[in-house]
Amino acid sequence: MTEIIVVTSGKGGVGKTTTSASMACGLARRGKRVAVIDFDIGLRNLDLIMGCERRVVYDFVNVINGDCALKQALIKDKRLETLHVLAASQTRDKDALTEDGVRRVLDGLIADAFDYIICDSPAGIEKGAHLAMYFADRAVVVVNPEVSSVRDSDRILGLLASKTHRSVNGNGGVKEHLLLTRYNPRRVANGEMMSVEDVKEILGLDVIGVVPESPDVLSASNAGVPVILSETSDAAAAYEDAVARLLGEELPLRFLEEPKRGFFARMFGG
């Protein structure tokens, strides 16, 4: 059985690609066969975050248009044997993605016995975002504890409940999870940032992970190594927990409290 998971948010720049890359790695590291697809047509970025940008020969739209076979476009990860990346096309043609084309690619991956297909959605609610979620079984809604991100997430939840294959065909709907990221426990403690509980209460969804704001995310993207692979990072541990929860494990949330810091940092709130 293949499970299709969309990583979506509405608002841009909240951490969808970071999350897609790390969750895909986390699942693959547990031996699952994973394909992660960049739906951000025209703004290919997942390849950079995954560190395979120089190995892109064929892309998602090439497969849809029959320019190559699906196998030729799937980039095998060099670190994890069961992980594959399908890059977005850099075309400016807005109609490059079609429902039928996307369905054929997903069917190809299902026939190839992938365990998970992770769809990295573009921002917004246009075609790319719509098609990224349309065939999903599950959704990871990435949200920052900030007003516009939360509101947009709620908008996305509305679309997941009405404009997806599962909702339209009454197959029990898409299973939705919330993933909070760029969480800053210090600011939460100071009352400057909404807490996990606040966001959970407003959106009424279960939380699959809370990823702290972390400098490791930038260094990971600089290096082209998904942050979940950074060994000593809190962000990595938080993503690893999220992957475990996705697979059904029950774990308490971590990194909700400010880490103990030195005297100087405490005095000047660095």
Added chain:
Amino acid sequence: MGLLSLFRSKPNSASIAKERLRIIVAQERGSRGGPDYLPLLRRELLQVIHKYVNVDPEAVQINLEREAGNEVLELSVALPQKPPD
């Protein structure tokens, strides 16, 4: 908590964010999946109400309630307080 924050006595901005979101999200959920004319209806109602009383757009709430196959359009207008005679 840093020393500096002891001197800060701003209102807790996270709780303001939460309260604002609670209201707008409820409102947007209420009109979701509703007829497309709802925003226009709201605008026109506002204009009509404005002819009689000067209310803020915020004071006019429109909600579409769905219960057992029935749809009820609920309109609430918070009138400004009467000036003392």
